[in-house]
Amino acid sequence: MLSRGVFRATQTTGLSCSARVSLTASRKAPCASSALSAESRRSISVYGYTQAKALIYSKYGEPKDVLKLHKHSISAPHGSQVNLRLLTAPMNPADVNQIQGVYPSKPPFGISLGTAEPAAVGGNEGAFEVISTGASVKNLQQGDWVIMKRTGQGAWRTHAQLDESQLIRIENKDGLTPLQVGTVSVNPVTAYRMIRDFCGWDWMRAGEEWLIQNGANSGVGRAAIQLGREWGIKTLNVVRQRKTPEETEALKQELKDLGATEVITEEEMLTGNFRDMVHEFTRQGREPIRLALNCVGGKNATALAKTLAPDSRMVTYGAMSKQPVALPSGLLIFKNLGFDGFWVSKWGDKNPELKENTIKDVLQLTRAGRFKDIPVDDVQWSWDTAETQLAESVQGTLGGYRSGKGVFTFTGGD
Numbered sequence: 169m170l171s172r173g174v175f176r177a178t179q180t181t182g183l184s185c186s187a188r189v190s191l192t193a194s195r196k197a198p199c200a201s202s203a204l205s206a207e208s209r210r211s212i213s214v215y216g217y218t219q220a221k222a223l224i225y226s227k228y229g230e231p232k233d234v235l236k237l238h239k240h241s242i243s244a245p246h247g248s249q250v251n252l253r254l255l256t257a258p259m260n261p262a263d264v265n266q267i268q269g270v271y272p273s274k275p276p277f278g279i280s281l282g283t284a285e286p287a288a289v290g291g292n293e294g295a296f297e298v299i300s301t302g303a304s305v306k307n308l309q310q311g312d313w314v315i316m317k318r319t320g321q322g323a324w325r326t327h328a329q330l331d332e333s334q335l336i337r338i339e340n341k342d343g344l345t346p347l348q349v350g351t352v353s354v355n356p357v358t359a360y361r362m363i364r365d366f367c368g369w370d371w372m373r374a375g376e377e378w379l380i381q382n383g384a385n386s387g388v389g390r391a392a393i394q395l396g397r398e399w400g401i402k403t404l405n406v407v408r409q410r411k412t413p414e415e416t417e418a419l420k421q422e423l424k425d426l427g428a429t430e431v432i433t434e435e436e437m438l439t440g441n442f443r444d445m446v447h448e449f450t451r452q453g454r455e456p457i458r459l460a461l462n463c464v465g466g467k468n469a470t471a472l473a474k475t476l477a478p479d480s481r482m483v484t485y486g487a488m489s490k491q492p493v494a495l496p497s498g499l500l501i502f503k504n505l506g507f508d509g510f511w512v513s514k515w516g517d518k519n520p521e522l523k524e525n526t527i528k529d530v531l532q533l534t535r536a537g538r539f540k541d542i543p544v545d546d547v548q549w550s551w552d553t554a555e556t557q558l559a560e561s562v563q564g565t566l567g568g569y570r571s572g573k574g575v576f577t578f579t580g581g582d
């Protein structure tokens with residue numbers, strides 16, 4: 169295992185009384201200490217059907233225009249089916265691109281949720297709690313936390329019924345929060361694999377090799393900083409300047425507190441004496457920059473590439489500026505740099521076991537307090553939350569200069 173350190177499992181995340189009550193016979197005798205809330209009662213019918221709401225789209229467009237809140241019922245699970253309740257699901261940039269119809273993977277539109285038109289459920293990752301299981305489910309039980317094995321299964325829903333085979337069980341949820349579990353499978357895994365799989369680090373030179381990245385305050389960027397710190401890789405991090413110098417300094421400090429070695433702004437990189445700065449950071453080039461992680465593109469990406477030592481790699485995994493990556497030919501001819509792309513969805517489908525192990529590794533670090541939470545803009549989703557409020561939250565995802573990632577937290581009961 170690559171991660172280091174002593175892992176502690178101290179904090180137990182208790183289930184609510186309603187979460188512990190089964191949907192069958194034991195529901196007749198709920199915990200005496202806290203009766204089911206009105207909200208819980210509203211979402212569960214006496215006939216064993218779970219009332220659910222899903223944020224769906226049946227045509228492509230802006231989230232605020234096309235997302236609809238669809239109410240439906242979920243039957244008791246049969247066979248290997250599992251009924252789930254949402255805990256937490258983030259709103260990632262790719263989720264919005266998918267709804268806009270500009271993302272390469274498009275979940276198929278279907279009518280399994282009883283929608284008038286074929287539709288897909290938004291969202292690609294989240295943490296769910298098992299509320300009931302079919303008779304032949306082997307490895308899951310009520311109260312377990314799970315995440316979806318693949319992207320594209322639709323995470324923005326209060327409840328879901330999925331097959332056991334579509335889920336990854338969180339083996340030990342002690343010491344973890346729904347936020348940490350619900351945001352582990354896309355961004356941290358992306359950062360982890362890009363750092364491990366694209367660069368032949370010289371592990372004997374721990375603390376003497378660098379990676380450079382833009383979008384360093386993103387979910388992926390923050391993960392890369394912390395993994396770099398864990399693995400002895402120095403990080404040079406580029407962020408966009410904030411409105412005031414104080415805000416810019418605060419952001420730089422925030423990333424340094426995560427373990428960033430150096431943080432500079434895009435403006436400093438493009439207009440300042442960037443060459444000299446890099447020269448100084450890297451002890452006059454004695455500490456090579458071996459890997460660049462690019463989620464921005466345009467001039468920003470070109471500037472990153474120019475810092476790389478010969479035979480190094482740049483991995484492009486996002487295109488936030490919507491500008492193409494342009495490269496001086498000399499970087500390819502004389503420095504023999506390699507340029508790759510990475511897409512975690514495709515990688516995960518091809519490497520399911522490695523994906524699970526990567527997730528476990530990150531959660532170990534998290535449990536040990538070595539992998540910090542991303543800043544979050546928490547959107548509480550109760551049974552009565554309006555469609556417009558949920559859709560507007562999704563719409564804001566690509567806004568830029570956000571103080572935190574939008575995350576749905578379901579506050580309803582089973």
Ligand SMILES: NC(=O)c1ccc[n+]([C@@H]2O[C@H](COP(=O)([O-])OP(=O)(O)OC[C@H]3O[C@@H](n4cnc5c(N)ncnc54)[C@H](OP(=O)(O)O)[C@@H]3O)[C@@H](O)[C@H]2O)c1
Nearest residue numbers: 261358383386387388408463485486488510511512568569
């Ligand atoms: N290929 C893959 O497998 C994969 C996996 C995960 C994520 N991604 C991609 O990685 C990127 C980051 O995702 P995330 O979920 O980590 O993001 P996030 O936490 O939502 O943060 C968004 C980041 O994008 C930056 N940004 C937004 N608009 C920008 C612009 N016009 N120019 C430059 N930077 C801009 C933001 O900087 P400010 O704070 O300055 O706005 C912030 O750093 C996205 O492009 C996403 O699609 C790709």
